[in-house]
Amino acid sequence: MQKIWTINNPSEKRFLKRAPKEFNFSDHGQKEISDLVRRMDIAMQKANGVGLSANQIGLDIKIFVARWDNKFYAIFNPRIEKTSKEKGALEEGCLSIPGYHGEVERASKITLVGQNRWGKIIRIRAWGMLARIFQHETDHLNGKLFVERMKKGARLKPTE
Numbered sequence: 042m043q044k045i046w047t048i049n050n051p052s053e054k055r056f057l058k059r060a061p062k063e064f065n066f067s068d069h070g071q072k073e074i075s076d077l078v079r080r081m082d083i084a085m086q087k088a089n090g091v092g093l094s095a096n097q098i099g100l101d102i103k104i105f106v107a108r109w110d111n112k113f114y115a116i117f118n119p120r121i122e123k124t125s126k127e128k129g130a131l132e133e134g135c136l137s138i139p140g141y142h143g144e145v146e147r148a149s150k151i152t153l154v155g156q157n158r159w160g161k162i163i164r165i166r167a168w169g170m171l172a173r174i175f176q177h178e179t180d181h182l183n184g185k186l187f188v189e190r191m192k193k194g195a196r197l198k199p200t201e
């Protein structure tokens with residue numbers, strides 16, 4: 042199984058807190074890209090996650106995978122283009138912060154722009170939990186952890 046990098050290891054934490062490089066499609070063949078997506082999906086599922094960013098497994102590239110509502114997503118070079126004014130707070134956990142969760146306020150609806158595994162520009166409008174997953178994973182690819190989004194003074198809670 043692919044090792045998930047955590048904040049418990051100081052060098053892994055430093056890596057997680059910096060933004061990886063843009064994914065350059067001309068540097069990778071289609072088989073290599075498909076293998077990468079498959080490896081990330083397997084790692085995410087084995088860890089019981091709903092999303093996984095490449096930097097969480099030590100890769101210095103901008104891609105995340107996610108599974109929600111029986112749909113699979115592999116998004117390269119994502120950025121959030123638009124967010125709703127409407128926000129909602131929910132508990133979030135993270136594979137890179139094992140054993141803890143905390144309340145995070147995020148936009149209820151977003152528009153995510155990125156590329157699919159063939160390099161084609163895609164735009165996805167997401168709301169609810171999918172919007173939250175996309176924001177969480179995009180944060181990872183910008184070097185930000187969910188704990189940095191928690192309200193000042195809020196504390197992490199142990200996962201039962």
